[in-house]
Amino acid sequence: MKRIRIGFFTGWRCEYGLTVELLRILDDDPEIELLIYPNGLHLLKKFGYTVDEIEEDGFTIGKKIFTYKEQGEDKAFELTNSINKIYRELTKSKLDGIIVNGDRIEAYAAALSAHFSNIPIFHIGGGVITKGAVDNIYRYNITNLSNVHFVTNKTAYERLLKFETISDENIHFVGSTAVDRIIKFKENPISIKE
Numbered sequence: 001m002k003r004i005r006i007g008f009f010t011g012w013r014c015e016y017g018l019t020v021e022l023l024r025i026l027d028d029d030p031e032i033e034l035l036i037y038p039n040g041l042h043l044l045k046k047f048g049y050t051v052d053e054i055e056e057d058g059f060t061i062g063k064k065i066f067t068y069k070e071q072g073e074d075k076a077f078e079l080t081n082s083i084n085k086i087y088r089e090l091t092k093s094k095l096d097g098i099i100v101n102g103d104r105i106e107a108y109a110a111a112l113s114a115h116f117s118n119i120p121i122f123h124i125g126g127g128v129i130t131k132g133a134v135d136n137i138y139r140y141n142i143t144n145l146s147n148v149h150f151v152t153n154k155t156a157y158e159r160l161l162k163f164e165t166i167s168d169e170n171i172h173f174v175g176s177t178a179v180d181r182i183i184k185f186k187e188n189p190i191s192i193k194e
Helices: 013-028 051-056 075-093 105-116 135-145 154-161 177-187
Strands: 004-010 032-038 097-101 121-124 148-151 171-173
Touching: 004 013, 004 075, 004 105, 013 032, 013 051, 013 097, 013 177, 032 051, 032 075, 075 105, 097 105, 105 121, 105 135, 121 135, 148 154, 154 171
Parallel strands: 004 032, 004 097, 097 121, 121 148, 148 171
Antiparallel strands: none
């Protein structure tokens, strides 16, 4: 039986941390081959080279995609460089779909790249509005590029139902993985020292 190849594109620690439990479920599924594609801040020493956490968690790395420079660049460079490098990797990857979480520029670059590679996009966190944040623009555009939507709250769900570009049957109100992490922590708290 052919396994479904799913890529998770992650550019920073927060969205990875919020998605890690879901990734473990997917990784344990014998019908799915999960590949993690760290990029962006994960691969910068000044942000802790957090790709090490992904590797320590035991996930298979599809490819480390170096999209940012240590000294920093402007947003236009980061976006265009990310699109170019992620697109090149996607054209070789033979993925059946990608997962992006949230609204950052790294997620937007992955969604644009997948769109132009004709790879289905599964978006977590669409429909949310963060007052005053530039990331709202990225999230809105990721939503319009995506094929399937996993929505974290009722207000966001109702907002997406109003999008004329999205089929209602592709919108799923699943709740927040952040809440799941809080519940898990409360069940097995660790000390600050740990």
